[in-house]
Amino acid sequence: MNMDHTTVTSGVTQTDKRRRRTTELMIAAAGILLSLLLIVVGRTYGDYFYVASYVVLQFVLLATAWNVLGGYSGYVNFGSAGFFAVGCYTTILLGKLFDAPLAVCVPAAGIVAGLIGLGTGYLSLRLRGVFFSIATLALAVMLQTLIVNWSYVGGARGVYVLRPDTSGPFDSYVQLLAIVMCLMATAAVIVAVVVERSWIGFGLAALRDDETAAEAAGVPSLRLKLIATTLSGFLMGVAGAPFPYYITYVDPASAFSLAIAINTIAMPLIGGTATWWGPVVGALLLGITQQVLTVTISSAANLLIVGVLLVIFVAVAPNGIVGLVRKFRESRR
């Protein structure tokens, strides 16, 4: 991104830029290392390892996507399952219509979900705070009703999806999906860093603190909000795109699932919403815990735990784990 002309006006200094560059490189390196690690560890533990890693990484992506809007600008999106499902059903539709490969479906899913995100961005013109959140919830239910009544993509009964043949260097299709998800999550985190430390992030933070004051000070609020809602929607759509191939049978209940709706909000809030690493920490921690718990206890019980943790964190530690770590560091100084 060419930022030269904004450098002076928006307070992004050379040091900030250099710091951002280093962070980006480190995340990219970490992502690639993690993909390699997945392959190495997966060799010994088999496909179940990929199945579990895919879900955790999908939540890293979703939590990061949610945070780009919710964390940075303070606009709470309750409809994340809707965006995810849009991505999911874009893949199904393109697969049915043109037999499109995953590499085409992912960007297409992102674009469709991004456009819906853009729409919600325009809604935010008139709706602030709570009303925006309720509108996103409304949007998710409308999308679900649409899908339930659209028999071409399976309707209420759902649809079976055949995985393509595994090709190239991959041992199995789940392995491919896990690595694709790992790379997408890494890219999303880098996007979040770029947004957070550029004029967009600073502008959004100003909106979060006081939208009216920010507008009065000349912050281009509509443009910023549109960027954030579109980007957030795009990333959520991307997260949903490989999902049909992952579970191979999609119905409205699994695409618009409870687990996605609650985790996408709980993970950033528990991790901490102000920085890019809060959602990552939250998603890894909660995601891995849930994977372990699903094996040992029921999946309903582990959603219950997420709900309880969310309520506790919101009530007691509103700045999440990031906030707790910061407080701990400051108290030691």
Add this chain to the structure above:
Amino acid sequence: MYVTWDLMANAIVAGILLGGFYAAVAVGVTIAFGMLDIVNIAHPAVMMIGAFLAYLALNTFGIDPMITMVILAGVGLAIGPFLYRGYHALIEKRGDESLQGLAFFFGILFIVEIGLVMTFGVDYRALELSYLSKTFELGAVSIPARMLIPFVVAMIMCGLCYAYLFYTFTGRTILAVAQDVEAVRLIGADPQRSKSVAFSIAIATGLVAGVLLILIQPVEPSIGREFIGRAFAVCVLGGIASITGTVTAAMILGVAETLTASLIGPSWSPAISFGLLLLTLAFRPSGIFGR
């Protein structure tokens, strides 16, 4: 499909009856959200608790839902102040309510829903009562008791809320809190107490609405979420803080839903409330009666 006048008349009457029930659901949101600024999106969860308690009461203790309803209203009024105190201490006091409050109630909603799933399972539960299956015929229009009883109870409940808010001192301070907290202090009333009373009323109406729901249709834990949209749609459409607006808007929604269900198909009716909500929010955020 050929549309007859009889079909239309039936759909409209059914819609008004259904709308009465929606008013019972939404009146709690109107009070908590509209008047107190408490974004209780967990209101449908309160409703589900009411519905399942009514189921338990009938099937284990043999208590008629009409009696359960009254008991639950009392229980709601009794525990409401404690719930409000908890919410106030944890969230409201911090001042930064919108995001945190939303996330808080969102969490509560899921805790209740999953808690109910774990205790009762995901099967549909219904009340088997002989008086519910009666139907009254009024010319070509048939009125099932299953719909009529909830409608009557809902209207009584909304009437009581209205009377309390407009004709008692505490009730009027609640209306005043909705407009200006400082002014309430100036006239010597305690805004905290008004809010606590109002929140208790909201909880009580939620529990009763739950009992009404299980009279109307079989219930399973996750259907509560369908009512978030309906309750908030009605509340916003009715002008957010108005009881009469809420009742009118609820009737409009009810009729819109039954007409859609009989003209297009019942699977589309969840979209109606949310569509109505989105349209209202986008074009007329002050509601139908707003200026």
